[in-house]
Amino acid sequence: MRTLVVALVLVTISSLAFAVLPTSLDQYRQQIAEKAGDPKAALKLWFDGVYVYLLVDKELGQQCILEMDRWKEWDSRSFRTFRSQIDSMPYIMYSYAKGATPQNGYKFDPNNYELVFHGAINTKPFADKPEGDFVKMFIRSGGADLPRPLTMQRNNLGQYKMYEFSSLYVGVRPPETARIFGDDIPESTDPVWTFKHWLQGILMYLAGDEAGLQQMNALMKEPDENLHSFHGTLTAEKAYIWRSYVVGATPENQYSVPDITNFEVSTYFQPGEEPTDTAKRIRMFVRSSGADSARPMILERDDRLQWRMSEYSSLCVGVRKPVDPNAGNF
Secondary structure (H helix, E strand, O other), rough: HHHHHHHHHHHHHEOOOOOOOOHHHHHHHHHHHHHHHHHHHHHHHHHHHHHHHHHHHHHHHHHHHHEEOOOOOOOHHHHHHHHHHHHHHHHHHHOOOOOHHHHHOOOOOOOOOEEEEEEEEOOOOOOOOEEEEEEEEEEOOOOOOOOOOEEEEEEOOOOOOEOOOHHOOOOOOOOOOOOOOOOHHHHHOOOHHHHHHHHHHHHHHHHOOOOOHHHHHHOOOOOOOOHHOOOOOOOOOHHHHHHHOOOOOOOOHOOOOOOOOOOOOOEEEEOOOOOOOOOEEEEEOOOOOOOOOOOOEEEEEOOOOOOOHHHHHHHHHOOOOOOOOOOOOO
16 A cells, blocks of 8 residues: 555655755754655655755765665765766756756755656566565756656665666756856966965955955855855854965964965866866865865866866865864863
């Protein structure tokens, strides 16, 4: 009887939207317990985890994605490919939100979005498995012509978890961008210069110099006067995150940056990803003394060949806290 009920639900629902993104793993697990018996709701929960990973908190996002995964193998080859794709081209995953298209830069509200499904859902995709144990469905992307398949498996609690989704992180049409990104800054034809002076603007702002906000925004593809895209990290309490990208600033010296007008950063490109004369978009990594792995960012180049910061959410993630010089003193 349960299979019949699920089938009726699948036939009548064409899109799904509910709730804001989770803020804790416990909250997410509660949503799974309440909703993951419906495959469409389960897929929506999986996307919530992906959007937490891309837009809010990498660590929590990873936990959520694995919580909704059948295999839970974050370091497997397929997951490494998945992470590489969405870290460098996050708009692939944004494209599945209803209304997100190349024309609007794949803009959507992660706390209020819908998924659009295509066709009937197959509750018996494998002939040798009982009906309902696996389901195969298709979902539409605003950046692709054809709907894309995925398969989910039901566990012994009746919850559907992601089983196979390799088609979901295949590339989509890139977002259409403005031909000119803001003011003319001739030096910004060098992506490292662009990042360094963008970071300098942040450090100036955190030191109380409002001119830093203007400098930072001038080097962004989409200026953010309200700082929403920094996820609450441009505060005095979190300033050490940004200082950690300066060479010589370490947890042991409280991430000290003696002179924000004269500092160095350590950046690099992955082999084969170095910028070319015709590249419009690049992924560049910066090292942080407070993190074990370098962090990626995306820069885009306009028709003047000037680079602007485009995607930098990985830089907002926390690092090791400054070492208290008084720790251990009694």
